[in-house]
Amino acid sequence: MTAPTLPGRSGVPRIGYTGHLYTGRGIDFILELASLLPSFVHLIGGTPEDRARWEEPCRLSNVYFHGHRPPGAVRAYLPLFDVVLAPYQQKVYTAGGIAETGRWASLMKVFEYMADGRAMIVSDLPVLREVLQDRVNCLLRPPADTHAWLDAINELMTDGPCGGRWATEPQ
Template structure:
């Protein structure tokens, strides 16, 4: 099948949406489809976007700029995307997270709209409603059951929407390009506690620093974050057992996971996206969480209702109330002292990813679901 993936973000970039989009395009290609990605031009220096993201397949990437980042600018860009689609070989299916381009190109082919949040009372919501009324709409893909419920309630035609819930995923390590292991600083023989992800508000960075202060016998490594966010957290930090590694290309991040004894997912009750835009804790399906599990790491995560769609306390992780710092101290202390428990949690998490949460399987499910009734 010829698939055109329409993305309203930049490729390459430092943002998680770019990782998700590239992983899905890679999975479509791995399943034998002819995939072309239409995205905004990159905002992160990278000579080779495919190597930057560590994907296995080299599919075409079309950079389509917007004259400005206003509704008028996005519509103008959507017109450019539509013209490219007509100039290139016509796709059999449109797929993407760009409501403007999907709406304008919906007469070219059937389309699947994927969304990871509700827009609220904003202009994109009006675009989304226009999109959902298109007769060529084949599927709406959301990442959690919580989002599916809220999405149905938010849209007038919700009872008839063909919704499919597909969580985020991970590639199992055996299927990833080999990257050299980084040389981590720290004390020999001291347990390494890892966090991988952005440093936005609500990601629990203050909790991690408090844990480092309370547990001086452990070394804490934070991988990720924009330069500005890293400076904001690192400059005032005086703890000798905390190491900020900054942003790393997604293609080399998997080399960090095996170096950590325990990994943290300390999401708070309110979690914000880039620039503080969009509070997403109610609907989140964090990619890094699945990557933790795929690498067989022992995870300590926040006990949030949406994360319980995937996580089970003392089955594939330890869950702690986000604000109960004593519980986090106890969980880390227990895992660092109990190697058998670390291995059991890690093995079960990896097994679940292999059986249910790989990008290839996700790609096959979102396409297979096009010819059968959706279930939520």
């Protein structure tokens, strides 16, 4: 499989998100962050309906919605990102808003990010702390604190030794 190409200027940081675009997955939060960043933000995933819900009103020139990709194709995008985001919110809903699953959030996205060695920022929620440790395998930040996430992005982007990747050993 050939590597995908991402739009945007070279030399500008690329921030990625992969997964569904359901309510509670933090897409509104990602768009809020993107409005404050010079970085390019790439969202991989979402049904056509969910994608339209977010993309049509989005007027940010640094945000790209790539739509659904087969699971095997998503992995090819991860090395293209400098930082990846998992902004789970307090309440996460399944497709169609049928059930709220925040207490049992699936960590599949986080495991995929970890398997690729991506520098990641993740919401600081109890269910996620069962696997993640701040400054060991990610940066944990409050799910609704825009400034804390911006600080984390800036920290990762200016962390020369990691070159946009989180160190494999605690510092």
